[in-house]
Amino acid sequence: MRTNDQIHFCPPARLIVGCGSRTQLPALLERLGYKFGVLVTDTFFSNQTPWVKEYVDAAAALGIETVVFEGGKPDPTTKLCDDATLEIRSKLGGIRPDHVIALGGGSNIDLAKAMCVTLPEGKPVKEFIGTLPAAPHALHLIALPTTAGTGSEATPGAILIDPSNATKVAVMDNVLRPVIALIDPEFTYTCPPRVTADSGVDALTHALESYITLDSFEFDRDGHPDPGYSGRSSLTMLFAHQAIDLCARFLIRTYHDGSDTEARIGMAYASHYAALSYGGAGLNAVHGIAYAVAGLTHQSHGSTNAVMLPYVIDALRTTRHKELVVVARLFGVDAPNEQKMVQQLPFFIREMISQLGIPTTLKDFGIVQEQLPALIDDALAVTRLAKAFPVADVAATYAQIVHRAWAGELGKAQ
Secondary structure (H helix, E strand, O other), X not given: OOOOOOOOOOOOOEEEEOOOHHHHHHHHHHHHOOOEEEEEOEHHHHHHOOHHHHHHHHHHHOOOEXXXXXXXXXXXXXXXXXXXXXXXXXXXXXXXXOEEEEEEOHHHXXXXXXXXXXXXXXXXXXXXXXXXXXXXXXXXXXXXXXXXXXXXXHOOEEEEEEOOOOEEEEEEOHHHOOOEEEEOHHHHHHOOHHHHHHHHHHHHHHHHXXXXXXXXXXXXXXXXXXXXXXXXXXXXHHHHHHHHHHHHHHHHHHHHOOOOHHHHHHHHHHHHHHHHHXXXXXXXXXXXXXXXXXXXXXXXXXXXXXXXXXXXXXXXXOOOHHHHHHHHHHOOOOOXXXXXXXXXXXXXXXXXXXXXXXXXXXXXOOOOHHHHHHHHHHHHOOHHHHOOOOOOOHHHHHHHHHHHHHHOOOOOOO
């Protein structure tokens, strides 16, 4: 316990975790009084798995009607959200749904979150982007993640792409946090190795980044009475610690053997524990810079996080020495003393990322040196994340991290 923590914690109202737990959902929704829902997914889950039909039929048997939208796409756009809203409202014929179910990875969950505020009145999603004067009226969200990584089932934000300028925008409010998060590890058994690696390293990034982010008593909440993120606390660090431990044990195993059910279950737990940590504490430089890297390379979110992670950890060897000693021990880093352990940890993480088949330098991603100044500027422009980076000079440290990530340099003097 830290007596100076300023905790503002908003987990899902109900968390259900366990293999096969998806079969519990219809009865739970009936007990809670839900009558008419929208299920947001994509054609893979509607056509190639039995899960959508099984749920719709079981819910119908209990008197719960469901309209299915199967047009989910990777990196959903504001246009997709608006088009989906119009399509669903047309199907509803004036009926007002009382819940939205998201089945899929982070993209489907983000789309469903945004639709929770667009469906009630059919307003375009751009009306909900940025800081809102009051919490929007939103439909209740039930999230069923099918990957072990994004953690969107425990966070307040939906990330969409604005196709007019190809930038990421956020719909952000605690009202968007799911009222039910149902984690059935069996959903993840269908994930191919590339998705397993990307989502798994995303979970690790969430856990590590929130474990070493700005403290709650230093975090700038801008006077918001209900902040989405509020800095790390002893509570968020408990979840992060457990998530890091599980990732250290199971991430590589799931990538090399997707039939390893123990590892699959372990990563499902790791992903949600990491979400409970970063969903309260927030993130910082890894994601801040990764967004800029993705803008240049169009590589996946998990991979762009992964390439930056070792270099950000390396830059915090002094600022977060005590915490990184703990992390090094969880990963089994063997060194004669704590200083050496912390020095070796970024190398260890980079090697693990290499084992996941992900490039480990910005140069390997195809970024040329002349692009680095603009990349740094774009990363710093994500001020919410830059402000949470626990260093004295954020701009200088971002520049150092980016240049070292391009050249592949680790372990230099701070």
